[in-house]
Amino acid sequence: MDWKSAKLILASTATVFIASQVVKKMCNYFFNSKKWTEPEVASEDTSCSEVLNLKNREINDVILFSDEVVRHTIRVPPNRDITICESRELNCFKLIKYIKSARETLDVCMYLITSTEIAEQIIRLGQKHVLVRIVVDSDMAYTAPSQIKRLKEFSFIQVQTSKKSILMHHKFCIVDGPKAIKRKYLLKAHAEKLNVPTEFSKDSVKQTPKNRNTKGFVMSGSLNWSTQAMVSNHESVIVTSHPNILSKFEKEFESLWVENEPVR
Structure with missing residues (x-):
């Protein structure tokens, strides 16, 4: 295998690894954002948009x-x-x-x-x-x-x-x-x-x-x-x-x- 082919394989491997990390982070964001971010938004809305509920x-x-x-x-x-x-x-x-x-x-x-x-x-x-x-x-x-x-x-x-x-x-x-x-x-x-x-x-x-x-x-x-x-x-x-x-x-x-x- 010549050096040119080796560089091509290394570049392809790096691209696949980066893409997989991006996909992983996107999945974590979309699947976990509801769990962690919604209560915070709800709390803010409760405290300021509704003002108070009697x-x-x-x-x-x-x-x-x-x-x-x-x-x-x-x-x-x-x-x-x-x-x-x-x-x-x-x-x-x-x-x-x-x-x-x-x-x-x-x-x-x-x-x-x-x-x-x-x-x-x-x-x-x-x-x-x-x-x-x-x-x-x-x-x-x-x-x-x-x-x-x-x-x-x-x-x-x-x-x-x-x-x-x-x-x-x-x-x-x-x-x-x-x-x-x-x-x-x-x-x-x-x-x-x-x-x-x-x-x-x-x-x-x-x-x-x-x-x-x-x-x-x-x-x-x-x-x-x-x-x-x-x-x-x-x-x-x-x-x-x-x-x-x-x-x-x-x-x-x-x-x-x-x-x-x-x-x-």
């Missing part, structure tokens, strides 16, 4: 008010996602959407409320027969531009300033808490028994549909409900429907709320 109220969410736009999802055991979708405009929308999702009750424990947009949403909830209770710090309640004076003008919104001697620096709200819903319907039953025409009476409060399971959740973090905080500050809010966490926040709210109505 249909089943299984919520584990983190809202970060930051200057950067970051979209990703963190998976935590057991097979739950914590959605992180950082964009000030989107996060303002998400926060208000969570508030608007209240079906029966909204309990707010907030150091400062100055956002006119959030105040407007609270008023609309009250007009839809959502029972609203608000606890605010006594020093900040009527300091401009606080919205508390405006909210107190509506009889269906109950507002109390903290009676504690220490600073009430909480920043959380409970949407459809089990204890709050139970209290609402005890008040309604008491009003009907006395035949008292109040905002909890038969004509103005809808019965809870038997076929709808209203699951509550809590939002808590560093964020005051102020435009300044949402537009300019670095803030965080954790949103969860975990029953143990929800129960602890309900207990804390009840420790601050001074009960005036006979609900037993």
Whole structure:
């Protein structure tokens, strides 16, 4: 065999080897890409395209008010996602959407409320027969531009300033808490028994549909409900429907709320 023939055989062998490697990589890509890439794409779509899904109220969410736009999802055991979708405009929308999702009750424990947009949403909830209770710090309640004076003008919104001697620096709200819903319907039953025409009476409060399971959740973090905080500050809010966490926040709210109505 001459040198020319040997070079031709070596070149052919190399070509076949390279082609086989290309085919192998293409097969690996097409057969394994579904396994590895689709969950990542789905997670991103879940966190940012849908924004949030409140249909089943299984919520584990983190809202970060930051200057950067970051979209990703963190998976935590057991097979739950914590959605992180950082964009000030989107996060303002998400926060208000969570508030608007209240079906029966909204309990707010907030150091400062100055956002006119959030105040407007609270008023609309009250007009839809959502029972609203608000606890605010006594020093900040009527300091401009606080919205508390405006909210107190509506009889269906109950507002109390903290009676504690220490600073009430909480920043959380409970949407459809089990204890709050139970209290609402005890008040309604008491009003009907006395035949008292109040905002909890038969004509103005809808019965809870038997076929709808209203699951509550809590939002808590560093964020005051102020435009300044949402537009300019670095803030965080954790949103969860975990029953143990929800129960602890309900207990804390009840420790601050001074009960005036006979609900037993």
